[in-house]
Amino acid sequence: xxxxxxxxxxxxxxxxxxxxADLVFPDLSYRTGPYxxxxxxxxxxxxxxxxxxxxxxxxxxxxxxxxxxxxTGYNTEKGVECYEATKGEGALVYQPLSTGITYxxxxxxxxxxxxxxxxGYGRTSAANGxxxxxxxxxxxxxxNGASGAINHLLDINDGDLKGKKIALVYHxxxxxxxxxxxxxxxxxxxxxxxxxxxxDHPGQEQKSQWLQIRREKPDYVVMWGxxxxxxxxxxxxxxxxxxxxxxxxxxxxGAEFDVEPAGAKxxxxxxxxxxxxxxxxPVYDDLKKYVVDAxxxxxxxxxxxxxxxxxxxxxAMLAAEAAKTAQEIHGTGEITAAMMRDGMEALEMTNAKxxxxxxxxxxxxxxxxxxxxxxxxxxxxxxxxxxxxxWNAISDFMPTDGEVIGKLIEExxxxxxxxxxxxxxxx
Amino acid sequence: MFYREAGDFKxxxxxxxxxxxIKFDRIRYYVVLAVAFGxxxxxxxxxxxxxxxxxxxxxxIAAIGLNIxxxxxxxxxxxxxxxxxxxAYACYKLMTAFPEISMFIHVLLAGGITAGVCVxxxxxxxxxxxFYLAVATLAAQFFLVWLFNRVPWFYNYSASGQIxxxxxxxxxxxxxxxxxxxxxxxxxxLIFLTACAxxxxxxxxxxxxxxxxxxxxxxxxxEIIGVNPLKAKLTAFAVSGFFIGIAGALFFxxxxxxxxxxxxxxxxxxxxxxxxxxxxxxxSIFGSFAGAAFLVLLPVVLKVVGVDILGWPxxxxxxFQLVIVGALIIVFLIAEPHxxxxxxxxxxxxxxxxxxxx
Numbered sequence: 142x143x144x145x146x147x148x149x150x151x152x153x154x155x156x157x158x159x160x161x162a163d164l165v166f167p168d169l170s171y172r173t174g175p176y177x178x179x180x181x182x183x184x185x186x187x188x189x190x191x192x193x194x195x196x197x198x199x200x201x202x203x204x205x206x207x208x209x210x211x212x213t214g215y216n217t218e219k220g221v222e223c224y225e226a227t228k229g230e231g232a233l234v235y236q237p238l239s240t241g242i243t244y245x246x247x248x249x250x251x252x253x254x255x256x257x258x259x260x261g262y263g264r265t266s267a268a269n270g271x272x273x274x275x276x277x278x279x280x281x282x283x284x285n286g287a288s289g290a291i292n293h294l295l296d297i298n299d300g301d302l303k304g305k306k307i308a309l310v311y312h313x314x315x316x317x318x319x320x321x322x323x324x325x326x327x328x329x330x331x332x333x334x335x336x337x338x339x340x341d342h343p344g345q346e347q348k349s350q351w352l353q354i355r356r357e358k359p360d361y362v363v364m365w366g367x368x369x370x371x372x373x374x375x376x377x378x379x380x381x382x383x384x385x386x387x388x389x390x391x392x393x394x395g396a397e398f399d400v401e402p403a404g405a406k407x408x409x410x411x412x413x414x415x416x417x418x419x420x421x422x423p424v425y426d427d428l429k430k431y432v433v434d435a436x437x438x439x440x441x442x443x444x445x446x447x448x449x450x451x452x453x454x455x456x457a458m459l460a461a462e463a464a465k466t467a468q469e470i471h472g473t474g475e476i477t478a479a480m481m482r483d484g485m486e487a488l489e490m491t492n493a494k495x496x497x498x499x500x501x502x503x504x505x506x507x508x509x510x511x512x513x514x515x516x517x518x519x520x521x522x523x524x525x526x527x528x529x530x531x532w533n534a535i536s537d538f539m540p541t542d543g544e545v546i547g548k549l550i551e552e553x554x555x556x557x558x559x560x561x562x563x564x565x566x567x568x
Numbered sequence: 569m570f571y572r573e574a575g576d577f578k579x580x581x582x583x584x585x586x587x588x589x590i591k592f593d594r595i596r597y598y599v600v601l602a603v604a605f606g607x608x609x610x611x612x613x614x615x616x617x618x619x620x621x622x623x624x625x626x627x628x629i630a631a632i633g634l635n636i637x638x639x640x641x642x643x644x645x646x647x648x649x650x651x652x653x654x655x656a657y658a659c660y661k662l663m664t665a666f667p668e669i670s671m672f673i674h675v676l677l678a679g680g681i682t683a684g685v686c687v688x689x690x691x692x693x694x695x696x697x698x699f700y701l702a703v704a705t706l707a708a709q710f711f712l713v714w715l716f717n718r719v720p721w722f723y724n725y726s727a728s729g730q731i732x733x734x735x736x737x738x739x740x741x742x743x744x745x746x747x748x749x750x751x752x753x754x755x756x757x758l759i760f761l762t763a764c765a766x767x768x769x770x771x772x773x774x775x776x777x778x779x780x781x782x783x784x785x786x787x788x789x790x791e792i793i794g795v796n797p798l799k800a801k802l803t804a805f806a807v808s809g810f811f812i813g814i815a816g817a818l819f820f821x822x823x824x825x826x827x828x829x830x831x832x833x834x835x836x837x838x839x840x841x842x843x844x845x846x847x848x849x850x851x852s853i854f855g856s857f858a859g860a861a862f863l864v865l866l867p868v869v870l871k872v873v874g875v876d877i878l879g880w881p882x883x884x885x886x887x888f889q890l891v892i893v894g895a896l897i898i899v900f901l902i903a904e905p906h907x908x909x910x911x912x913x914x915x916x917x918x919x920x921x922x923x924x925x926x
């Protein structure tokens with residue numbers, strides 16, 4: 142039986158022969174399973190941006206970009222398989238859109254020398270470039286998100302949260318547990334009372350959590366949800382008539398498909414964001430012209446302008462810009478994963494640059510350095526308007542509590558460094 | 569023609585009762601071992617190891633473990649995922665507490681701890697059977713996952729609630745962590761699988777195995793002829809737990825490297841291993857291998873054919889995969905309820921008579 146295995150694998154290896162002279166961007170997507178609602182638009186945006194670059198500019202710096210899509214179903218085992226299957230093709234950067242898969246990949250990419258970009262997810266302390274040489278999570282991370290949510294609550298309470306009760310409804314996984322530490326620190330600092338309400342995968346069953354919210358009547362509910370869990374939570378909140386304006390989701394809990402099932406009752410729901418909203422950017426004209434109208438859009442091509450589509454677009458743009466930076470540094474079009482890493486570490490996003498890309502104000506301005514792989518952590522708040530079915534920004538990209546977060550990042554990354562015998566870099 | 573016992577004379581009891589009495593079988597067995605130990609380690613790369621061979625080896629161990637419980641002793645268990653989690657967390661705690669000790673010992677100890685837990689949850693089997701026992705083991709599944717999520721001691725108080733395998737070695741060869749080479753991880757798992765399969769095979773041929781099968785076939789009759797149900801059932805749970813614990817420890821430490829209990833060891837893992845056992849063949853060691861190979865390889869093959877060769881969209885292929893695996897399970901259960909091991913048995917019978925069946 143081992144022999145049949147071997148022949149099968151040989152066949153696999155032959156079939157997946159490499160095509161050289163491309164810039165390879167693997168897309169570990171999930172278009173199936175309970176998290177597909179978020180995975181599909183993100184992946185579409187990611188694919189479409191590279192298609193746009195190929196069609197309009199002939200690639201990045203004259204070299205075509207190639208996206209290899211691999212379905213993970215948000216499952217870590219399949220994620221590992223996808224990583225192993227694609228890394229031999231000259232993959233430049235991985236963006237798995239899953240905190241679980243990120244945890245798997247952090248040691249692997251570091252050993253293989255391929256950068257990993259976890260934009261707004263993954264291991265927060267990877268922002269410390271001194272310890273995590275190949276992992277980047279600019280422009281914002283979960284702890285910025287947690288602090289951003291609390292800052293918004295401070296704003297609407299005139300800077301005082303003493304005695305307020307805040308409940309965190311979270312996906313019971315590495316992803317959902319990520320903000321707890323920050324929220325606890327901030328609770329000590331600002332004097333609010335924190336209740337933790339875990340929701341198990343996939344999150345369709347939340348009756349008991351919302352019963353508890355109904356009983357304990359917290360002033361605010363913060364949510365760290367993803368996929369089908371978001372819709373259910375918002376529906377449950379509507380069912381117990383929890384005031385929507387006191388309900389804030391992280392950026393992964395703030396897309397159209399999360400709020401639309403609850404209809405008019407979801408009006409006023411708030412969410413965090415680190416990217417721009419809607420289609421009011423010049424880049425969309427090009428996308429229409431070169432990608433959609435040419436029939437080259439990824440997936441069904443119906444996700445343009447959706448919140449998570451924009452995130453995919455943004456992730457691809459940051460990857461492409463890092464590749465450009467790498468090409469400039471090393472003076473060659475055909476960069477390797479190691480050069481890509483240098484490009485990511487030297488990435489600088491200015492307003493002028495974003496404007497030239499047709500994405501003015503799409504994300505915050507930031508500079509990545511050797512020490513700081515996390516960017517500035519600027520977070521904005523948006524609110525859902527059910528009558529017009531749009532998200533409206535109610536705050537600019539605002540700074541978060543760097544003092545608290547910086548200390549936590551230092552602590553957590555130091556623990557990781559000592560566990561894995563990592564010498565700090567950048568000195 | 570070539571597959572027969574004619575001319576293969578046995579002159580001692582030991583020869584007569586060996587595992588593979590037919591010469592061709594014996595040679596085939598040594599060839600497979602030689603290829604697995606002597607050739608594959610030199611050819612293996614990361615993709616082969618991490619996408620195909622490691623999951624196959626590890627699921628085989630788990631399937632052998634579950635097969636002992638379900639196939640040989642007739643005690644239905646839906647707690648495999650939870651017991652694998654016990655193995656994984658035991659291994660993690662041991663790895664972090666005693667970093668200088670060899671991984672071999674950690675994995676064996678993890679198996680031992682799981683055996684203990686498994687016996688504990690096997691106690692109700694003395695009073696309840698069938699569906700009711702399945703429900704009791706289901707409770708073990710949910711309880712264990714909840715426990716590992718709930719008590720921070722198990723994951724060393726890490727912020728994410730995940731456990732991450734640090735770099736550990738055995739005889740100076742790195743086995744876990746990202747710097748482990750493909751051949752080392754492969755051989756490490758292969759050694760465990762070979763040992764487990766040998767132990768399982770010999771246990772099931774001996775007194776213990778016979779008492780398990782007596783309990784499976786009719787527990788009251790077995791009790792009357794002098795089989796102690798307490799001993800038989802609890803040894804089945806212990807041995808099964810030991811193997812499943814080893815599989816869980818390897819799954820976490822060698823294969824994945826980082827694990828989140830709800831996702832990696834949820835109820836779907838219990839079902840997956842149970843499907844392997846049922847498809848492969850209840851009460852057959854070979855069946856455990858066949859079932860594990862089938863369910864590990866099929867998705868990979870379908871993906872390669874669908875995405876890489878035919879160029880279909882990934883989501884269509886993923887959906888097709890569900891349909892095809894589901895359909896194959898139903899077809900198998902209808903066409904061959906005794907699983908792939910039975911197909912193998914029938915093929916062997918035919919080969920013995922071939923080319924003169926009458």
